[in-house]
Amino acid sequence: MEKKDIAAFFDRCAPWWDADMVRKEDIIAAILDHGGIRPGVDVLDVACGTGVLFPDYLKRGVSSLTAIDISPEMVKIAQSKFPEVTVLCADVEEAVFHKQFDCVMVYNAFPHFPDPAKLVKRLAELTKPGGRLSVAHSMSRAELTAHHEGRASKVSIELLHEKELATLFSPFFDVDVVISDERMYQVSGTKKMNCLTA
Numbered sequence: 001m002e003k004k005d006i007a008a009f010f011d012r013c014a015p016w017w018d019a020d021m022v023r024k025e026d027i028i029a030a031i032l033d034h035g036g037i038r039p040g041v042d043v044l045d046v047a048c049g050t051g052v053l054f055p056d057y058l059k060r061g062v063s064s065l066t067a068i069d070i071s072p073e074m075v076k077i078a079q080s081k082f083p084e085v086t087v088l089c090a091d092v093e094e095a096v097f098h099k100q101f102d103c104v105m106v107y108n109a110f111p112h113f114p115d116p117a118k119l120v121k122r123l124a125e126l127t128k129p130g131g132r133l134s135v136a137h138s139m140s141r142a143e144l145t146a147h148h149e150g151r152a153s154k155v156s157i158e159l160l161h162e163k164e165l166a167t168l169f170s171p172f173f174d175v176d177v178v179i180s181d182e183r184m185y186q187v188s189g190t191k192k193m194n195c196l197t198a
Contacts, residue, residue, distance in 0.1 A: 006071075017049060028053070030186075031134065045067040047092070048087065054085055068092050070090070101126055106135045134177070174192060175189035
């Protein structure tokens, strides 16, 4: 799985992405609650797409919202819809940030990163001590696997079992949310105060 192919795939999807989007409001609310999204926090939305969660973050009164996506066309749409949000077109594993964040969210995107362990370590670097990382999907693992079997199969890997993902989190985070049921998937934890990510 090549990152340039992932960017190209989502560039092609971008024009109809919002029209095809199905929002499950109760699940999104639960994901944001578990992710610590509340007034005054600094948020990093990783693989933000067209800004699907931007209204939710803003409604909750976050202090700042930074978003990043590897697809130029997705970023263009997100920027046009939300000019007040800092949206970067870059690979989060390579991009330079000059701050850490209270909350880092990867929503409906984790299988499009070819090396989960590398990504979790990188996101740990971007999370403040005491801050929170969340990986979440508003569908079950089984649904997601079926969803990616078609044209997305070349740009995604199978979503990790939630316990396996929690194990990847554990050197850096105290994991306190592990959910995988017929409605949703989420692993979330608070960054350890003495955590070394270098």
